[in-house]
Amino acid sequence: MNRLTIEQLSKTYPGGVKALNAISLELSNGMFGLLGPNGAGKSSLMRTIAGLQSPDSGRIIFNGSTVTPGSVLIKKQLGYLPQDFGVYPKLSAATLLDHLAILKGIAQKAERKEQIGALLQRTNLYAHKDKAVSSFSGGMRQRFGIAQALLGNPQLIIVDEPTAGLDPEERNRFNNLLSEIGEQVIVILSTHLVEDVRNLCTNMAIIQNGTLIATGRPDDFVKALDGKIWSKRIDKKDEAQQAHRVISSHFTAGKLHINVYAEDTPGDGFLPKQADLEDVYFTQLTQS
Structure with missing residues (x-):
């Protein structure tokens, strides 16, 4: 069982914008929904958990070890799908995944090939593996984003506004994939779409103006x-x-x-x- 502990996390950006205000959370395996309006601080929290920026105070502990920016520990255990991610314009899905797998430390070519094939199948992209990711539709690109996030079998997965802009069919397909993934690892779903949290998450929190205003089970809240x-x-x-x-x-x-x-x-x-x-x-x- 994985465990993520967030203790009194605070972050203020230059100019005095308080993005995070003493946030504390305790997460274990399953889907966790982080709800809040745009600008509430959700992406700031995700970036801090991912080790992409330092908090001003507080700490993050994953499976007993403190997470620090650039830490190898979190890089090996983390799968991250940010709200916006860029791709090399001419690289195929398979080639780009191979490049990202190397960056994640999967050194053996045979192991990379096996993982990439399995992930392309799982995300229903295998038939498109030789096409440039830049030519993918929005839904296909998001599924590719999940494929790259799953490289290396991470135990903590963060997805930031993953269904924004998707049509209903692609949104359902993506949510089904997330639900399946969340059975064995921690998945943090950061969104402003209440329906996604209602359909997928057993626990949730609501954040506003960088402050945690509620946390618990959706059914209990209702x-x-x-x-x-x-x-x-x-x-x-x-x-x-x-x-x-x-x-x-x-x-x-x-x-x-x-x-x-x-x-x-x-x-x-x-x-x-x-x-x-x-x-x-x-x-x-x-x-x-």
């Missing part, structure tokens, strides 16, 4: 909101928006609906709504 979320169709200038704690609003069939948090019925035409993880997310963001 259960805690039972009977406390109410919905109503309103006119855009309806005073209900000012009179209640509105957590979210959305259009359905061209009509504006608001969801509010209230311990008891707010009356005024509001109907009870079955709570879901999106309600958890917006409730946490609006109370922090």
Whole structure:
């Protein structure tokens, strides 16, 4: 069983931007969802865990050893798919994976060939192994990203906004692959898409403005909101928006609906709504 411990991690960038504010987490094997709006500090946390930047204070411990920037330990154990990654424009998928495998320390040619073939099969890219990665569609490129992240059989995998921009079919295919991978290792899924966390993760955290505002099991969060979320169709200038704690609003069939948090019925035409993880997310963001 792998274990990742994050203790009081803080990071402030030049100019005074506090990206991380005393974040502490404890993770073990499985899918862990890190939710937060754009700019919340998710990518800063991922880069710090990956050893790409130093924290100002706090520490990261993986399987009993402290992670430091550039440490060989984390490089050998880590698979990382950043939000944006570049590729050499003319290299084929197989050739680029071979190059990356060498950088990961897989010295034996036969071992590299075996791993690369297996990973291309696993990511459904084997038929495209001789094509330039730069010519791949968005979904194919993300699956290639997972293939390179899995080189060397890492025990900690970080994926940063992996399904942004993918069509529904590619998103489902990618999420199925992540779910399979997460059975034996730690997978940290950093995203602003609540649905991905709901579908994949058994544990999660919500981060905002560099601060951890909630952590726990998605099902427990949802259960805690039972009977406390109410919905109503309103006119855009309806005073209900000012009179209640509105957590979210959305259009359905061209009509504006608001969801509010209230311990008891707010009356005024509001109907009870079955709570879901999106309600958890917006409730946490609006109370922090």
